[in-house]
Amino acid sequence: MTTTATKPGGARARAAIAAKTLRTDNWRLAPLITVVGLGGWVAYATVRVFMHDFYWVEDYHYLTPFYSPCITDRCVTDAAHFGTYLPGWWVIPEASFTLPFLLLFRLTCYYYRKAYYRSFWASPPACAVPDGHKTYSGETRFPLIFQNAHRYAFYAAGIISIINTYDAIVAFRSPDGFGFGLGNVILVLNVVMLWAYTLSCHSCRHIAGGRLKHFSKHPVRYRFWTFVSKLNVRHMQLAWITLGTLALTDFYIMAVSAGWFGDLRFIN
Amino acid sequence: MGAKRHFRVWRGDETGGDLQDYQVEVNEGEVVLDIIHRLQATETPDLACRWNCKAGKCGSCSMEINGMPRLGCMTRMSTFEESETVTVTPLRTFPVIRDLVTDVNFNYQKARETPAFAPPEDLAPGEYRMQQVDVERSQEFRKCIECFLCQNVCHVVRDHEENKKAFSGPRYFIRAAELDMHPLDAKTDRKDYAQASMGLGYCNITKCCTEVCPEHITITDNAIIPMKERVVDRRYDPIVWLGRKIFRRDQLSEGDGLGMSGLPQADGHGAEHKSGVNWHREVPAPQVAPVGDDGKLPISEITFDRAGGPSPFGDDVTFPLPPEGLNYAHPDRDK
Ligand code: SF4
Ligand code: SF4
Ligand code: FES
Numbered sequence: 001m002t003t004t005a006t007k008p009g010g011a012r013a014r015a016a017i018a019a020k021t022l023r024t025d026n027w028r029l030a031p032l033i034t035v036v037g038l039g040g041w042v043a044y045a046t047v048r049v050f051m052h053d054f055y056w057v058e059d060y061h062y063l064t065p066f067y068s069p070c071i072t073d074r075c076v077t078d079a080a081h082f083g084t085y086l087p088g089w090w091v092i093p094e095a096s097f098t099l100p101f102l103l104l105f106r107l108t109c110y111y112y113r114k115a116y117y118r119s120f121w122a123s124p125p126a127c128a129v130p131d132g133h134k135t136y137s138g139e140t141r142f143p144l145i146f147q148n149a150h151r152y153a154f155y156a157a158g159i160i161s162i163i164n165t166y167d168a169i170v171a172f173r174s175p176d177g178f179g180f181g182l183g184n185v186i187l188v189l190n191v192v193m194l195w196a197y198t199l200s201c202h203s204c205r206h207i208a209g210g211r212l213k214h215f216s217k218h219p220v221r222y223r224f225w226t227f228v229s230k231l232n233v234r235h236m237q238l239a240w241i242t243l244g245t246l247a248l249t250d251f252y253i254m255a256v257s258a259g260w261f262g263d264l265r266f267i268n
Numbered sequence: 269m270g271a272k273r274h275f276r277v278w279r280g281d282e283t284g285g286d287l288q289d290y291q292v293e294v295n296e297g298e299v300v301l302d303i304i305h306r307l308q309a310t311e312t313p314d315l316a317c318r319w320n321c322k323a324g325k326c327g328s329c330s331m332e333i334n335g336m337p338r339l340g341c342m343t344r345m346s347t348f349e350e351s352e353t354v355t356v357t358p359l360r361t362f363p364v365i366r367d368l369v370t371d372v373n374f375n376y377q378k379a380r381e382t383p384a385f386a387p388p389e390d391l392a393p394g395e396y397r398m399q400q401v402d403v404e405r406s407q408e409f410r411k412c413i414e415c416f417l418c419q420n421v422c423h424v425v426r427d428h429e430e431n432k433k434a435f436s437g438p439r440y441f442i443r444a445a446e447l448d449m450h451p452l453d454a455k456t457d458r459k460d461y462a463q464a465s466m467g468l469g470y471c472n473i474t475k476c477c478t479e480v481c482p483e484h485i486t487i488t489d490n491a492i493i494p495m496k497e498r499v500v501d502r503r504y505d506p507i508v509w510l511g512r513k514i515f516r517r518d519q520l521s522e523g524d525g526l527g528m529s530g531l532p533q534a535d536g537h538g539a540e541h542k543s544g545v546n547w548h549r550e551v552p553a554p555q556v557a558p559v560g561d562d563g564k565l566p567i568s569e570i571t572f573d574r575a576g577g578p579s580p581f582g583d584d585v586t587f588p589l590p591p592e593g594l595n596y597a598h599p600d601r602d603k
Contacts, residue, residue, distance in 0.1 A: 012363035012371065013283075013364065014360055014361070014362065014364060015357065015360065015364035015370070016285055017278060017357050017360065018286070022332065023336060024334045025334075110493055114472075114474050114475055117472050118474055123472065123474070124427065124476065127336070127337075127421050127479050127480065128337060128476070130427050131423045131427035131428070135428065135430075136423070136424065136428045136431065136470070138469055138472050139470070140467070140469035145504075148500045148503075149504065150500075151500060202489070206493075206494060206497035211497065211498060211501060213402075213449065213450075214399075214402050214451055215401040215402055215404075216401050216402050222401060232489065233489075
């Protein structure tokens with residue numbers, strides 16, 4: 001009989017390799033880009049949310065997604081499509097009903113989790129690079145066990161996407177009836193991308209059909225699952241694209257609203 | 269004749285070791301494993317390394333090349349600069365045996381704990397019928413060659429040895445997903461098992477397993493996340509949770525899942541229940557292989573007294589080996 005070279009026993013030693021990582025490529029770059037990108041975006045969004053101004057273009061009915069739906073007493077009457085329920089205190093964002101859910105949706109998103117666990121939490125900073133922490137329990141305990149609630153944030157995000165779609169449709173107006181300009185193109189682009197991002201969510205993929213055992217018995221759900229799966233492959237790209245389109249939309253509306261430049265009108 | 273290139277190879281065993289420098293000839297079209305073989309053929313005949321197929325299909329030649337877990341036989345030398353030093357080390361996560369060879373037993377233990385395929389009881393073999401769309405998802409995971417690169421790169425066990433007990437690793441998550449998605453698998457508790465006994469919650473979906481898989485299995489997106497979502501269905505859905513509380517069906521406490529794996533129940537080996545594996549147990553020694561005076565197996569039937577090829581393991585050994593003779597203990601019985 002063959003003999004093995006090992007003597008089985010208690011915990012045995014790993015190879016004693018002095019270097020913490022032997023990677024020679026530039027593994028710091030990806031987490032760095034994530035930190036800069038996410039950090040910059042969060043900074044911009046925070047400033048904008050607490051600016052309480054330049055969110056509405058009266059003439060063309062443009063409302064920035066950062067203030068939609070506008071529900072505090074500060075809101076311009078025309079912009080408050082859904083009524084106002086909250087006092088106009090400066091710490092209360094105009095979109096207090098939606099922003100927390102959007103934040104939750106992106107915080108618990110399977111892609112963003114990867115991104116910030118790697119870049120902000122160094123757990124691990126890159127593959128085959130040591131984890132920056134002594135102990136590790138992953139998502140098994142409080143608070144990270146709540147990452148499992150992603151699905152509910154997805155439902156909320158779906159509803160919010162409907163509101164954003166409504167905003168984009170309402171914006172096809174000008175002082176004299178129908179009209180559209182560059183602002184509309186940007187708003188519609190943003191909404192399309194938001195839908196693509198929301199529908200490409202891993203929870204959506206599961207709900208659409210991933211949870212089934214027999215695709216053959218549910219042909220419609222199978223087709224929907226196939227569609228979501230195709231989008232899902234691009235979830236990371238869509239996550240970044242929507243950050244871009246959100247910031248762009250908001251910036252454009254801020255600029256037009258503040259009168260830095262006028263809206264480029266195609267019709268009316 | 270190719271140019272000489274600089275290599276650093278980790279040499280040593282469990283008592284210690286270090287990186288050693290070599291200048292080795294590299295020719296066009298070669299892979300890292302070729303260079304290891306050239307080292308064995310020239311400077312270091314005792315360099316230990318595992319390999320089999322040299323075609324990326326056996327999963328034996330897993331090693332770390334310039335710090336990244338890779339297959340030696342699938343890493344072309346042309347991907348490195350001429351002047352670049354190539355550093356080759358054994359897998360970090362598993363105990364080292366010698367040089368580039370590690371003891372990957374951890375993975376085999378986790379494999380045995382994972383509950384096997386369980387078709388419906390009233391279905392006889394040969395009566396299995398399933399549609400392609402139903403098995404498609406599971407088929408992706410069958411591409412696995414068990415190289416254990418994913419198990420090795422996963423920071424849950426790579427950087428936290430203490431998690432090895434609770435965490436089965438990505439390779440077994442794809443196994444769990446494969447079976448849970450399988451149209452003919454009748455086991456309904458795989459989700460609970462994955463959560464309670466395989467440590468699915470330890471994974472923070474940072475996707476290193478997907479990055480290193482030589483078979484390009486999208487481990488995280490197609491297996492781990494769907495499994496996490498399935499667990500949410502069962503365990504974290506507030507409506508389900510409430511129903512369980514009300515109807516007192518919430519009996520699935522931690523660790524309950526252990527023992528679901530369908531392994532043969534422990535029989536007479538009482539000692540194992542308390543102390544884990546009894547490594548010193550006497551297993552009846554098999555007959556020696558029927559070698560001739562020269563210490564070699566007979567070359568053909570003509571020079572041999574029996575029909576058929578002789579077994580190098582001895583004629584009384586049959587495969588699979590009877591479970592009583594294996595050094596394996598189920599973790600639940602370790603306690
Ligand atoms: S995605 Fe999960 S299982 Fe895969 S390497 Fe990362 S932590 Fe480990
Ligand atoms: S899943 Fe991929 S990396 Fe993991 S053992 Fe299988 S082939 Fe290797
Ligand atoms: S030798 Fe078989 S995978 Fe490399």
